[in-house]
Amino acid sequence: MSAFGTVLGRELKLAARGGGDVLTLVLFFVMVGVIVPFAIGPDKTTLSRLAPAIVWIAAFLSMLLGLDRLFRADHEDGTLILLRQADLPFSAIIGAKVIAHWLLTALPLIIASPLLAIMLAMDVATLGRAVVSLLIGTPALVALGAIGAAVTVSIRGGGLIAPVLILPMAIPVLIFGVGAISTGVGADQSGAALLFLAAISLMAVALAPFVAALAIKWGED
Amino acid sequence: MMDLGPHAIFIIWAYVGVVVAVFALICAVRIDARRVARRLAALEAQGLRRRSDAP
Amino acid sequence: MSIDSKSRQGWFSRIAHPGQFAAWTQPLLWPLVGITTVLFGVGLYFAFFNSPQDYQMGETVRIMYVHVPNAWLSQFVYVIMAVSALGTLVWRHPLADVSMKAAAPLGAVFTALALYTGALWGRPTWGTFWEWDGRMTSTLVLLLIYLGIIALWRAFDDQLRAARVIAVFTLVGAVNIPIIKFSVDWWSTLHQPASVFRAGGPTMPPSILIPLFLMFFAFTFLFLVLHLKAMHTEIRRRRAMGLERRAAGALA
Numbered sequence: 282m283s284a285f286g287t288v289l290g291r292e293l294k295l296a297a298r299g300g301g302d303v304l305t306l307v308l309f310f311v312m313v314g315v316i317v318p319f320a321i322g323p324d325k326t327t328l329s330r331l332a333p334a335i336v337w338i339a340a341f342l343s344m345l346l347g348l349d350r351l352f353r354a355d356h357e358d359g360t361l362i363l364l365r366q367a368d369l370p371f372s373a374i375i376g377a378k379v380i381a382h383w384l385l386t387a388l389p390l391i392i393a394s395p396l397l398a399i400m401l402a403m404d405v406a407t408l409g410r411a412v413v414s415l416l417i418g419t420p421a422l423v424a425l426g427a428i429g430a431a432v433t434v435s436i437r438g439g440g441l442i443a444p445v446l447i448l449p450m451a452i453p454v455l456i457f458g459v460g461a462i463s464t465g466v467g468a469d470q471s472g473a474a475l476l477f478l479a480a481i482s483l484m485a486v487a488l489a490p491f492v493a494a495l496a497i498k499w500g501e502d
Numbered sequence: 503m504m505d506l507g508p509h510a511i512f513i514i515w516a517y518v519g520v521v522v523a524v525f526a527l528i529c530a531v532r533i534d535a536r537r538v539a540r541r542l543a544a545l546e547a548q549g550l551r552r553r554s555d556a557p
Numbered sequence: 558m559s560i561d562s563k564s565r566q567g568w569f570s571r572i573a574h575p576g577q578f579a580a581w582t583q584p585l586l587w588p589l590v591g592i593t594t595v596l597f598g599v600g601l602y603f604a605f606f607n608s609p610q611d612y613q614m615g616e617t618v619r620i621m622y623v624h625v626p627n628a629w630l631s632q633f634v635y636v637i638m639a640v641s642a643l644g645t646l647v648w649r650h651p652l653a654d655v656s657m658k659a660a661a662p663l664g665a666v667f668t669a670l671a672l673y674t675g676a677l678w679g680r681p682t683w684g685t686f687w688e689w690d691g692r693m694t695s696t697l698v699l700l701l702i703y704l705g706i707i708a709l710w711r712a713f714d715d716q717l718r719a720a721r722v723i724a725v726f727t728l729v730g731a732v733n734i735p736i737i738k739f740s741v742d743w744w745s746t747l748h749q750p751a752s753v754f755r756a757g758g759p760t761m762p763p764s765i766l767i768p769l770f771l772m773f774f775a776f777t778f779l780f781l782v783l784h785l786k787a788m789h790t791e792i793r794r795r796r797a798m799g800l801e802r803r804a805a806g807a808l809a
Contacts, residue, residue: 428726428729432709432723432725433712435713435722436713442708445704448701449698449701450729450730450733450737452737452740452741453739453740457743460743474743477743488732492729495725496726499722500721500722
């Protein structure tokens with residue numbers, strides 16, 4: 282198998298052995314969804330109107346929570362420096378890590394999202410749109426998060442600063458992500474929003490490995 | 503002073519806010535400059551020189 | 558440090574030496590301060606005593622003379638930072654680092670002022686301090702990005718390394734800000750079909766344009782002065798840190 286696959290496999294294997302992290306993240310995602318009704322009341326119509334926003338906010342927060350594990354451990358034990366010596370371009374390695382991170386932190390959330398949908402009184406059509414919107418939007422979140430994690434990886438205790446950097450940058454994802462689920466007041470714009478979301482996602486995923494690789498290289502030496 | 507109409511309070515507060523903020527910004531830049539100049543002078547008084555400043 | 562007049566390099570390489578840059582630009586500082594003061598004096602005179610009230614907005618049009626320059630600077634300073642970031646990444650120009658670092662807090666203050674004056678302008682004209690419309694919202698996001706960059710500068714110990722990493726992030730922001738602006742516009746038109754803005758509006762008469770232009774240049778020169786001064790300070794700070802490091806090395 283190619284070096285790309287090896288890096289990808291290593292990440293997945295490490296996560297499988299480490300165990301708890303993925304489950305904790307899913308738990309956090311569901312918990313945010315569970316907590317919101319306590320804040321805004323159990324009224325079904327309000328909940329189902331706010332459901333797309335709640336699902337996306339929950340996804341946002343969980344992605345930010347998992348951001349620091351993307352490069353931090355590998356930076357601290359020197360693995361990143363070793364990986365830079367590999368034949369494979371460093372940006373490709375970062376790309377593999379980003380894909381692995383998406384599989385480990387975003388996909389479980391999407392799988393768990395029907396659970397939130399039931400609790401937040403979403404109907405089936407909205408749930409379908411929510412899953413599609415999360416599938417298309419989360420790669421952009423992971424890609425932006427990778428940039429944030431790469432920029433802050435050489436800062437000691439930089440775990441707090443990456444979310445602060447990435448949150449404003451990720452606003453378009455939130456806007457179009459929620460826009461792709463809810464149909465809004467006027468004409469149905471969800472199709473257009475989904476296309477914009479896909480465009481942002483493609484661009485972010487295409488650029489992020491190079492940008493993150495650059496930031497890590499220059500942050501380390 | 504001229505008559506600023508019924509919304510005078512907003513106009514005055516806008517200008518007051520801008521003046522205060524700009525003044526604070528100028529002060530911050532100058533205080534920072536002075537502090538760094540003093541720090542540099544103290545270092546040079548200890549006899550430290552840059553390699554490029556040949557005696 | 559005196560100006561090195563023997564060097565036969567081009568100006569671009571010559572000012573790459575931070576000490577030389579400081580020596581070259583030091584004489585510019587006070588004339589620039591003078592120009593700024595005169596522009597503010599004349600601009601404020603026109604703004605308050607020699608311009609009519611707008612037939613729709615009344616006297617509140619005078620807030621525009623401080624609001625528009627700050628709104629312009631909030632974007633202009635980011636452009637300066639992005640160009641400096643390119644300088645850091647492409648040419649590794651030592652001054653680009655300094656320019657980038659000195660510009661960030663100034664940009665944050667001007668952006669905050671644009672929001673502040675915008676809110677005070679919005680209350681009498683729209684009836685609310687804060688409206689989630691496209692322009693105000695994207696200015697707010699811009700402020701958050703400035704604050705993030707400042708936080709990033711403070712988090713790094715090694716300023717040379719910080720400059721390159723922050724340059725990468727600044728350019729990501731430069732690519733992303735138009736996207737944010739577009740998405741926020743799309744979002745605000747979706748949520749409020751009736752726009753609070755007059756579409757187009759009448760062209761401004763010269764009596765309003767004159768103070769606007771004066772204040773516009775006054776604020777731009779204010780930024781140039783403060784940026785130059787902050788760059789000099791930053792150059793000196795780096796020299797002091799270098800000396801401290803050498804002193805520590807000599808002790809060890």
